[in-house]
Amino acid sequence: MSFALWGLGTAQPSQSIPQELAAELSSKVSGHDAEQTRRLAALYRRSGVRNRHVALLDRLDLSATPDGSLGASTAQRMEHYEAAIRPLAREAARNALTAAKVPAIEITHLVTVSCTGFSAPGFDLGLFTGLGLDPGVQRTHVGFMGCHGALNGLRVANAFATSDPSARVLLCAAELCSLHFRFGFDSDQVVSNALFADGAAAVVGGAGSPNHRDAWRLVVSGSTLMPETEDAMSWKIGDHGFEMTLSARVAGLIAENLRPWLVGWLQNQGLALDQVGSWAIHPGGPRILDAVESALDLPRSATSESRDILASCGNMSSPTVLFILDRLIHQNARRPCVSLAFGPGLAIEAALFR
Numbered sequence: 001m002s003f004a005l006w007g008l009g010t011a012q013p014s015q016s017i018p019q020e021l022a023a024e025l026s027s028k029v030s031g032h033d034a035e036q037t038r039r040l041a042a043l044y045r046r047s048g049v050r051n052r053h054v055a056l057l058d059r060l061d062l063s064a065t066p067d068g069s070l071g072a073s074t075a076q077r078m079e080h081y082e083a084a085i086r087p088l089a090r091e092a093a094r095n096a097l098t099a100a101k102v103p104a105i106e107i108t109h110l111v112t113v114s115c116t117g118f119s120a121p122g123f124d125l126g127l128f129t130g131l132g133l134d135p136g137v138q139r140t141h142v143g144f145m146g147c148h149g150a151l152n153g154l155r156v157a158n159a160f161a162t163s164d165p166s167a168r169v170l171l172c173a174a175e176l177c178s179l180h181f182r183f184g185f186d187s188d189q190v191v192s193n194a195l196f197a198d199g200a201a202a203v204v205g206g207a208g209s210p211n212h213r214d215a216w217r218l219v220v221s222g223s224t225l226m227p228e229t230e231d232a233m234s235w236k237i238g239d240h241g242f243e244m245t246l247s248a249r250v251a252g253l254i255a256e257n258l259r260p261w262l263v264g265w266l267q268n269q270g271l272a273l274d275q276v277g278s279w280a281i282h283p284g285g286p287r288i289l290d291a292v293e294s295a296l297d298l299p300r301s302a303t304s305e306s307r308d309i310l311a312s313c314g315n316m317s318s319p320t321v322l323f324i325l326d327r328l329i330h331q332n333a334r335r336p337c338v339s340l341a342f343g344p345g346l347a348i349e350a351a352l353f354r
Contacts, residue, residue: 001165003158004205004215005353006102008326009095011088011200012313013055019044019194022052026193029183044194048286048307052197052314054178055084077179077241081117086126088200089174092319093127096170096202101211104131106168107204109160113142113153113173113318115235116180116242123174133170146235146343147282149173149318150201151351155221157205165207173318174200180241192244195285197314201322216329216337222265222350226257229346251287253346258295261348266338269352277334279303280324282341283310292340305331325353 017025023044027037089112097104110133112124124139138160142153150173157169177196182189205215226232232247263273273296281292283306293303305327309320316323321341328337337353 001162001207003154003161003169003218004208004212005203005218005325005329006205006209006212006215007096007098007100007203008322008329009092009097009099009202010319010323010326011091011095012053013084013088013198014053015055016051016053018051019047019049022194026183026190040190043190046286047194048283048289048310049195049197049314050311052178053199055088055176055198056080056179072240074237074239074241078117078119081176081179082119082123084176085114085117085123085174085200086130088176088198089123089172089202090126090130092174092200092202093131093170093172096172096204097131100204102168102204104133107133107137107170108164108167109138109140109157109169111140111142111153111156111160111169111171113145113149113171114175115144115146115149115317116175116177118143123172127170127172144235145318146233147284147315147317147320148341148343148347148349150320150322151221151339151341151349153318154203154218154351157203158218158221161205161207168204168206170202170204172200172202173322175317175319177315177317180244182241182243189244191246191285195315197316199313199316199319199323201319201326203322216325216335216353219336219352219354220269222348222352224261224348226253226346226348229253232346233342233344235344250284250342250346251291254288254342254348255291255295258292258340258348262296262338262340262350265350266352271336271352273297276336276338278328278337279306280321280328280337280339281306282321282324282339283307283315284342285315286310288342
């Protein structure tokens with residue numbers, strides 16, 4: 001028995017910005033000189049992103065203050081998070097319920113995922129009031145896990161489904177990464193500003209249903225921490241938004257550590273690398289995808305959906321891998337499918353779908 005994905009739904013804010021314009025605005029806000037502007041434009045071009053959707057960025061005071069910090073405090077950003085995350089999550093969840101053909105009142109378990117904001121009650125309350133969920137639905141929140149959070153959420157959903165065959169689970173991952181843009185010429189922040197975006201994705205599923213005979217199923221999850229990589233990636237709360245550190249070593253660490261672990265993990269499932277039919281790899285950036293291809297000897301086509309999502313949507317953190325899975329399912333991609341995502345730790349998360 002395992003968690004079957006009966007229906008997926010996605011949502012993005014209505015506001016979008018082409019990458020070229022994003023680079024221009026970033027340079028203007030930061031007050032870059034001509035050389036910094038040129039370097040910034042080149043970095044944005046190499047990001048693999050063509051367009052991104054952002055929420056409420058126009059309402060934030062992103063101007064620099066005399067001490068070099070930014071005008072929008074973390075408290076102000078959290079106010080915007082609470083206001084904007086609920087409608088975005090509701091839209092994705094509503095789309096997933098429609099795709100699954102499951103009435104909201106039949107949901108028994110709700111799993112929410114987010115790392116870009118905090119509030120209590122959280123956006124799960126907006127799902128109750130906006131969708132008409134039963135007040136007795138059991139709630140679980142997966143918080144501050146970073147880009148692989150949706151795979152952690154799927155593990156939780158799978159646990160509910162396998163322990164209770166009657167469970168009907170709604171999983172919703174929603175992020176507003178743009179709330180934490182900070183401008184200047186800090187290398188970590190410049191890279192983050194060039195990649196991240198906002199979005200939400202949801203999954204409805206359960207152990208089994210005659211109406212979803214050919215549904216993709218989460219067979220098993222895997223996880224590992226790379227040794228001595230705690231400083232390679234971090235996501236911490238600062239006075240002016242959340243602050244990311246992203247070492248230039250990350251791609252190399254993935255290239256070095258991914259294959260040995262993944263080969264062993266797949267062998268435990270009775271699979272070899274060349275038996276994997278499709279790949280849903282979180283597009284942390286072009287260098288991350290290049291590193292995965294190199295480590296696993298994958299053709300460029302194996303990451304085409306990941307690169308397409310990165311180009312059209314940006315890195316939305318946790319929902320992104322669900323956008324990719326939704327694409328693959330609609331294309332009737334070959335199975336088994338392996339999903340991979342990477343996050344602070346430095347951690348590798350994997351999921352195997354059949």
